[in-house]
Amino acid sequence: xxxxxxxxRLLAVQLRTSLLLGMQYRSDFILDxxxxxxxxVTVLVPMLVIFDARPSVAGWSFREALIVxxxxxxxxxxxxxxxxxxxxxxVDHIRKGTLDLVLLKPVDAQFLMSTQRFxxxxxxxxxxxxxxxxxxxxxxxxxPSATEIALALLLLGGAVLLIYSLWILVICLAFYVVRxxxxxxxFSSIFDAARWxxxxxxxxxxxxFTFVIPLALMTTYPAEALLGRIDGGRVAIAVGVAVAFAxxxxxxxxxxxxxxxxxxx
Amino acid sequence: MSLANTARAMPTLVRVGVMGAVAYxxxxxxWMLSTTxxxxxxxxxxxxxxxxxxxxxxxxxxxxxxxxxxxxxxFTGSWASWQINEEVRSGTLSMRLLRPISPIVNxxxxxxxxxxxxxxxAVPLSVGLFIALGTDLLPHDLGGWLAFFAxxxxxxxxxxTVHVIMGALSFWLEQSMKVMNVWFAGYLVFSGYLIPVSxxxxxxxxxxxxLPFFSQIGLPVxxxxxxExxxxxxRLLAVQWGWIVLAMLIAAALWRxxxxxxxxxxx
Numbered sequence: 233x234x235x236x237x238x239x240x241r242l243l244a245v246q247l248r249t250s251l252l253l254g255m256q257y258r259s260d261f262i263l264d265x266x267x268x269x270x271x272x273v274t275v276l277v278p279m280l281v282i283f284d285a286r287p288s289v290a291g292w293s294f295r296e297a298l299i300v301x302x303x304x305x306x307x308x309x310x311x312x313x314x315x316x317x318x319x320x321x322x323v324d325h326i327r328k329g330t331l332d333l334v335l336l337k338p339v340d341a342q343f344l345m346s347t348q349r350f351x352x353x354x355x356x357x358x359x360x361x362x363x364x365x366x367x368x369x370x371x372x373x374x375x376p377s378a379t380e381i382a383l384a385l386l387l388l389g390g391a392v393l394l395i396y397s398l399w400i401l402v403i404c405l406a407f408y409v410v411r412x413x414x415x416x417x418x419f420s421s422i423f424d425a426a427r428w429x430x431x432x433x434x435x436x437x438x439x440x441f442t443f444v445i446p447l448a449l450m451t452t453y454p455a456e457a458l459l460g461r462i463d464g465g466r467v468a469i470a471v472g473v474a475v476a477f478a479x480x481x482x483x484x485x486x487x488x489x490x491x492x493x494x495x496x497x
Numbered sequence: 498m499s500l501a502n503t504a505r506a507m508p509t510l511v512r513v514g515v516m517g518a519v520a521y522x523x524x525x526x527x528w529m530l531s532t533t534x535x536x537x538x539x540x541x542x543x544x545x546x547x548x549x550x551x552x553x554x555x556x557x558x559x560x561x562x563x564x565x566x567x568x569x570x571x572f573t574g575s576w577a578s579w580q581i582n583e584e585v586r587s588g589t590l591s592m593r594l595l596r597p598i599s600p601i602v603n604x605x606x607x608x609x610x611x612x613x614x615x616x617x618x619a620v621p622l623s624v625g626l627f628i629a630l631g632t633d634l635l636p637h638d639l640g641g642w643l644a645f646f647a648x649x650x651x652x653x654x655x656x657x658t659v660h661v662i663m664g665a666l667s668f669w670l671e672q673s674m675k676v677m678n679v680w681f682a683g684y685l686v687f688s689g690y691l692i693p694v695s696x697x698x699x700x701x702x703x704x705x706x707x708l709p710f711f712s713q714i715g716l717p718v719x720x721x722x723x724x725e726x727x728x729x730x731x732r733l734l735a736v737q738w739g740w741i742v743l744a745m746l747i748a749a750a751l752w753r754x755x756x757x758x759x760x761x762x763x764x
Contacts, residue, residue, distance in 0.1 A: 267679060274686050285545075285552065415527065421537075432544040
């Protein structure tokens with residue numbers, strides 16, 4: 233309990249530092265927010281064009297697909313605002329050999345590395361995602377029930393855990409291939425495919441995106457929960473997979489860390 | 498900074514560039530993977546095409562569109578703006594300015610030197626797929642191919658010049674890369690990179706083809722895979738090269754003034 237409180241306090245300090253750092257550049261804050269909204273629009277344009285010609289694609293109407301897009305947008309905000317910034321710093325540390333400074337501190341290195349930088353302005357897209365839900369449900373002329381919202385939130389939490397764990401796994405690559413410093417792009421480009429409802433994918437791709445890189449669990453499952461189309465079994469699978477990935481990521485992280493040789497090695 | 502100097506340095510520059518690309522091959526590979534958006538879009542378009550054609554596009558047409566877009570993108574990629582921005586802010590640009598050739602030539606050669614390595618992956622992939630899916634969409638005469646290659650080179654030149662403009666803005670704006678991001682958002686929507694321009698509503702299509710974004714990728718793709726575009730190649734190429742001339746004039750003016758200003762800051 234005492235440890236938990238210590239870590240929570242540490243998290244608060246880290247968040248505050250990031251926020252203060254961000255507020256130093258207020259004009260950036262606004263500009264970055266506007267730019268992320270632009271990128272949200274680029275996600276919507278192809279959908280508008282496609283659904284203008286078709287009432288539904290792969291069993292999804294525009295309104296339903298918009299909920300998937302909403303979750304994609306929200307997760308993108310989390311990724312860009314809370315996950316990418318910190319983990320970019322890790323890659324930098326690994327390359328420069330300054331990771332020692334972090335490892336020497338008397339707290340868990342993974343925790344410290346994962347919380348060291350947040351970019352709150354990247355999160356401006358989250359309200360945009362919520363707006364998509366509001367619009368979609370307004371058009372569907374119904375509101376999700378409390379249970380549906382709770383399930384969707386649970387699955388969204390699982391999705392965040394999944395993304396974070398996958399990111400850690402990608403980061404671990406940096407211990408082996410030190411030269412790669414554009415890993416963010418690699419990861420984002422894989423995540424890009426999560427913008428579509430999972431039923432769009434066929435064959436091998438569908439299998440990969442369900443089991444290897446579980447994109448389906450990240451956006452489609454929460455959307456189906458919100459639409460009231462998910463059953464308990466699939467929720468359990470989604471949560472189980474998220475936890476499994478977190479455990480695997482933790483193990484791989486520790487192994488990779490053992491390989492770290494600093495600048496001298 | 499004479500032309501003769503530049504010409505003499507060229508073979509060495511190219512060799513250094515190619516060696517640099519080979520040394521950072523893992524990074525280059527990741528960059529290539531980060532340009533796979535056409536394939537992500539293809540997943541959706543294929544799902545649409547399974548239920549019937551969309552604006553004349555069937556399943557195979559979307560596959561061909563995505564390959565063509567991917568390959569054209571490989572050879573029109575540039576990162577000069579980030580490079581210039583970084584070097585202006587850190588001051589390492591001074592090193593380049595001391596050399597007896599223009600830094601712009603240097604950036605351009607570095608850019609082009611990465612192409613052969615990208616080609617090793619992109620060309621076999623695209624040739625294989627084109628053979629499998631049929632080559633009847635491709636140009637059938639020399640003129641068609643020439644128009645395509647002119648548009649392809651033009652697309653790279655325009656993209657590179659836009660990067661130089663954005664990079665040169667760093668002499669004034671610390672955060673010029675944000676301007677680049679806004680440009681990139683426009684590029685994603687209007688260039689044909691995410692969505693074939695032919696899928697847009699008819700009136701909107703025509704105006705989109707006048708935009709510089711379209712000249713950056715959509716034009717070579719259409720000249721490679723669309724017969725109607727080839728019939729109109731002269732006008733479309735004129736638009737593209739018009740943008741190139743304009744962009745080069747802006748780039749030259751900004752760069753000249755910026756470098757003068759940069760000297761003042763350092764001195």
